[in-house]
Amino acid sequence: MQDLPDDALELDRQVCFALAVASRSVIGVYRPILEPLGLTHPQYLVMLALWGDAPLRFGAIAEMLRVDPATLSPIIKRLEHSGLIERVPVEGDERTFEIVPTERGRALREQALSVPPAVVERLGLPVERLLALRDELTAIIEAVDGAREGTGR
Numbered sequence: 794m795q796d797l798p799d800d801a802l803e804l805d806r807q808v809c810f811a812l813a814v815a816s817r818s819v820i821g822v823y824r825p826i827l828e829p830l831g832l833t834h835p836q837y838l839v840m841l842a843l844w845g846d847a848p849l850r851f852g853a854i855a856e857m858l859r860v861d862p863a864t865l866s867p868i869i870k871r872l873e874h875s876g877l878i879e880r881v882p883v884e885g886d887e888r889t890f891e892i893v894p895t896e897r898g899r900a901l902r903e904q905a906l907s908v909p910p911a912v913v914e915r916l917g918l919p920v921e922r923l924l925a926l927r928d929e930l931t932a933i934i935e936a937v938d939g940a941r942e943g944t945g946r
Contacts, residue, residue, distance in 0.1 A: 819912075819916075820834050822912055822915050822916060823837070823908070823912060826907075826908055826911045826912060826915070827908065829904075830901060830904055830905060830908075831875065832901075833868075835860075835868050836868055836871065836872055836877075837905070837908070838858050839854060839858065839865075839868055839869065839872060839878075840872070840877065840878075840894065840898065840901065840902075840905070841905075842854050842857050842858060843878065843892065843893065843894050843898070844894065844899075844902045844905075847891075847892070847893045847894055848881060848891035848892065848893045849891060849892055849893075850883075850889070850890070850891055850892070851865070851866075851869065851890070851892060854869075854892065869892065872898075876895055876897050876898075877894060877895060877897055877898035877901060878892055878893065878894055878895060878898050879892070879893060879895050880892055881893055
């Protein structure tokens with residue numbers, strides 16, 4: 794195990810603090826870009842999942858986005874109410890539904906193609922640096938997953 798610096802409890806040395814501030818800040822950059830599409834950031838993430846892999850069951854979306862089903866439920870309801878997604882019964886099981894984008898939801902994907910370049914432009918960082926950061930964050934997520942598996946959580 795590596796030695797930690799003597800001032801390891803200083804706020805600005807905390808990985809959790811840097812991640813929390815970066816997350817809030819980046820989501821704040823998305824907000825005005827997504828507003829013309831009529832989407833919040835959590836709704837955008839749901840639509841990204843569906844544009845990539847629809848039809849999806851509710852539980853699969855929650856797992857992909859790593860959110861609690863209770864958190865996802867109101868997001869799905871708002872997207873459904875806005876006419877961007879619909880629930881389709883699974884053949885042979887009337888109690889189970891899959892979620893798919895509606896025609897309007899599929900059309901919104903074309904508008905959403907402008908989101909990533911707009912975010913990159915507003916951040917003002919080279920794409921390569923952002924991709925490297927994403928890869929590092931993915932490694933952290935995997936490390937956390939591994940730590941959870943090791944503790945049985």
